[in-house]
Amino acid sequence: MKKIQVEINGKILTYETDLKVRKGTQVVLPPTYWMDARDTQIGKVVSLTSDYTGYCVKVLSVIKK
Numbered sequence: 001m002k003k004i005q006v007e008i009n010g011k012i013l014t015y016e017t018d019l020k021v022r023k024g025t026q027v028v029l030p031p032t033y034w035m036d037a038r039d040t041q042i043g044k045v046v047s048l049t050s051d052y053t054g055y056c057v058k059v060l061s062v063i064k065k
Contacts, residue, residue, distance in 0.1 A: 003050040006059070008043035014052040017059040021045050026063040 001016045006027060015029065022045065029041040040060060 001058075002048070003052060003056055004045055004059075005047035005050050006043035007046045008041055012046060013043075014050040014056050015043075015059050016056045019059055019062050021048070021059070021062060023048065028060040028063060030057050030060055 001018055003014050003016055004021060005012050006015050006029065008029060015027075017027075019027075021027065025045045027043055027045060029043050031039045031041065042063065
């Protein structure tokens with residue numbers, strides 16, 4: 001499992017994934033705590049590495065490489 005950085009709503013956040021991604025890939029992300037559990041978010045991969053060592057949620061799927 002690798003940690004990547006994803007831009008979403010102007011913020012850069014770290015997520016985990018085993019999916020094949022590269023910079024610029026659009027990914028589907030799980031909802032945040034304030035969203036309805038059925039909602040998802042779309043983000044763009046900006047880095048294939050991250051120094052973040054805390055808890056991360058997983059990327060759900062890839063939309064476009």
